[in-house]
Amino acid sequence: MKDSASRRGAVAVVLVGVFASSLDVLIVNIAFPDLERSFPSASLTNLSWVLSAYAITFAALLMPGGRWADQSGRKRAYLTGLALFTVASACCAAAPTLGVLVAARVLQGLGAALMMPSSLGLLLALFPSERRGTAIGLWTAVSGSGAALAPPIGGLLVQLDWRWAFLVNIPLGVVAWFVGVRTLPEVRERSRSVPDVLGILVLAATVAALVAAIVQGPDWGWGGPRVLGLIAVGLLGGAFTVRRAFRHPAPVIEPAILRIRVVALGNLATLLFFAGFGAMISASTLFLTGMWDHSVLRGALEVAPGPVVATVCAVPASLLATRYGVRVVGMCGGAVFAAGGVWWAVVTDGTPDYAASFLPGSVIGGIGVGLMLPCLSTAATLSLPPERFATGTAMNTMCRQVGSALGVAVVAAVLDARPGVSGYHTAFLIMAACGVAGGLALLAIGAERGRIPANGTALSAPATGRTV
Template identity: 30%
Template structure:
C-alpha cells in the first residue's frame, strides 16, 4: 500500500520531481512554436521543415504514450520515468546542437519517445506513492504547479529566443533533468502493477505511429504530387486498417475496441478530435502570425497568449464543478463555440495590430471557451467507462487529441495554399492564416454540434477525476489508473 504522506519531506520531493519531469515535456509541446520563425531563418528551412519540427515530436508522443504507461506499470514507474527524463534530455541536447533541419526533426522524434515515457509516468508516480488520504491533494499540487509552469513557459521561451537564441529552448531541458533524475532516484519509491504481464502491444503501437507518420508525410508533401506522396497516403491508410484489425484480434490490445462500445466515450472522443485539431492549428500558426505579420518579438508573441493559460489555471476547477451540477452537454456545446469565436476574432490581427484592441479580445474569448470545455471533457471521458479503465480511457483521449493536432498542422497549410516560404513574408502568410482560422472555427462548430447531439449526462454515481486544473493546450490531462471504490477500502 502507498503510504507516503504529503507533509513529509519525501512527499514534497516526490511532488517536486514529478512536476519538474512533466514540465519538461509540457513546455516542449508549447514553447517550440514561438521559436519556429527563428529556427527557419537560422537553418534556412522551408515551411515543411517547420511542420516536421512540431509534428515529429507529436508523432512519436501520440503513437507511444499508451505503451509508455504500460511499460511503467510492468517494469517500474520510477525506472521508466527516470529513463524517460534521461532520454528526453539527451534528445533535447541533440535538438539544441542540430546543424540542420534534418537533424533537428530526427532529434524531435526522439524527444517524443522520451515524452511518451515521462508524460504518463509523472502522474502515475503521484497516484502510486501517496497515502490514500493525501493523494487528491498531491494530484492537485502536481496539477497546479504544472499549470504555473505552462503559464511561465511561453514567456521563458520567448525570452530565450530573443536573448541567447532558439537553441536554448531545448538546451534548458538538460539542467532540469540533471536535477530531476537524482531526486527521483533518491526520494521516489519504486512501484509497479503486480498483475501486469510482460506482453506489450508493440505491433499495435508501431502500426498506429506508422499510419500517422505516412499520412502526415503525404499531407505535408502533397504539393509535390509525386508517386511517393501518393504511395505514402495509400500505405498510411493501409497501416490504419491493419492497426484496427490487429487491435480487434489481440488478446491484450493497446486500444481495446470494446471500449468504444460506450456511445458516450466514442462521442466525446469525436468532439476531442475536432477541438484539438483546431487548437493544434491555431497555436502552430498564431505565434507565426504575430511575429511575421504583426511584427511582435518572440517574447511578445509568447506572452500574447498568456491570458488563455492563466484563465485555465484560475477557473478550470470551477468549470469542472459546474459541469458536475448541470451535466457536460452544455459546456461541451458552448465551449467550442466560444473557442471558434476567439479564432474568428484573430482575423483582426494584421500588420501593426494593437495588443489591447485586437489580440487580447481574441485570446480572452478563446480562454473562456477552453475553461468552459476542457475540464468537463476530461470528466465525461472518465465517466463514460468503468472506473478500472479510467487510465486507459484517459490515455486514448490524450492520444486522440495529439493525433488531431498532428494532422491539423500537416493539413492546414495544404488546405489554405500556404507556400514553402510563406512564413518569411507578411503578405504571403496573412491570407493563408486567415483561411486557416476559418477552418479551425469550422472544426470547432462541428465539435459543438457533435456534443449537442451525442453527449449525455453521466450516471449520478459515476466516479469523477481528482485532477481538474489543466493548462496544457495540446491535449487533455492524463488520469492514472484507479481501482473501483470497493477495492480501496
C-alpha cells in the first residue's frame, strides 16, 4: 500500500477524471443558446450534434474500453483516456468551426470511455477490503454529482463564454495526469486472451445506433426512416453480439457476468433509475426556465440543492448498503426519489414559488439519488472478481448513459405533445415511476449472491442478503 499522501493523490486523480467525464455529458446543454450565436449559419439539427456526439461516443465505447482496461492495465487505460479527454477539451475550446467542435466532442467521448471503466477498479485497489463501501460511495457521489451539477456549473461558466465549459478541464487534466503517472497503481487481468475485435466493433456500432436513435428521435421524428434505420441496425447488432458472446473464446460481453443475478438486476435497475434521473434533470431545468421564465443562470442555480444533497448522502448510503444490503437501501432510495417527482407533480403550477413548491421536491429527490447511486454501483460490480471490475463498471456506466438518454427523449416527446403545466406534471410522474421501477429491480435481487472467477465461469453461493 502506498504511503498516505501518495494514496490521497491517487484517489484525487481518479475522482477528477470521473467528475469531468460525467460533467461533460450534460454541461454543454446549458450553453446551447451561446452556440447558436457563435455559429449562426448552422441549423439546429447540426448544432444538436455538439450535444449528441459526446453521449453517443461515450456510450458506444464503454464496453470496449472496459475490456481493454482489464487486459492492458487500468492505469494505462485511465491515463490514456485522461490525456485524450484533456487534449480534446482544448480542441473544443479553440474550435473555429462547428465541424471541428463536433469532432473534438467525439474525441472527448473516446477519452471518457477509457477513463470511466478503469476508474472504479483503480479506486478499489487504493482502499483496504474493509473500506470498499467508502470507495464505492466516493465514486458514485462524484460521478452522480458530475452529471447533476452540470446545469449549475455550466450556467456559471457560460456567463463568461461557452468555451469556458471546456477550458476548465485543461488545468485539472494536466495536473491529474502528472500526479497519476507517479501515484496510480497498475492493475490488469492475470491471464490475457486475444480480444474479439469484430465483436468490439459491432457492439460499439450497436450502442451508437441505439443511443443516436434515442437522442435524435425528437428532432428526426420517431417514425422517420433515419430513426427506424438506426433501431434496425441496433437490433441486428444486438442479436449478433449475443450470438458472438456464446461462440467466441474471449467475447466483449461475457455471458458468465450476466448470469450472476445481482449483476444482471443491478444493471437493469441502473437503466430504469437513470431514465428517471434523465427525466428529472431535463424536466426540472426546462420547467424553471420555460414555465416559470427564469433566466438560464437562475434556473441552473435553483436545481443545485438536489445534487448537493445527493453528494452528501452518497457515502453514508454506501455504508448503509454494506450493512443492510443494496435491496433494502436501494428500494428506500427509489421510493424517496419517486416522492420528489410526485411532490413536483402535485404541488408545482404555473405560478413561481420556488421555496414552497420546487425546493422541497428537489431536496427529497436528491436524498433519493444519494441513497440509490451507491446501491446500483455495488450491485453491478462488487460481485465480480477484481480482474473484471473495469468490464463491469463499463457495462453499468453504459446502462446509465442509455437510461439517461431514454429519460431525456421521453420528456422531450411529452413536452412536445403537451407543452403546458400538465406536460411537466406528466414528466415528473414518469420520473417517479422510473425511481420505483429501479428500486423494485434491486429488491428482486433477494438473498442470492454470485461471483465469477478469473476464468469466467459463473458461480453462485448463498448469502445473507446483507452485503453484495
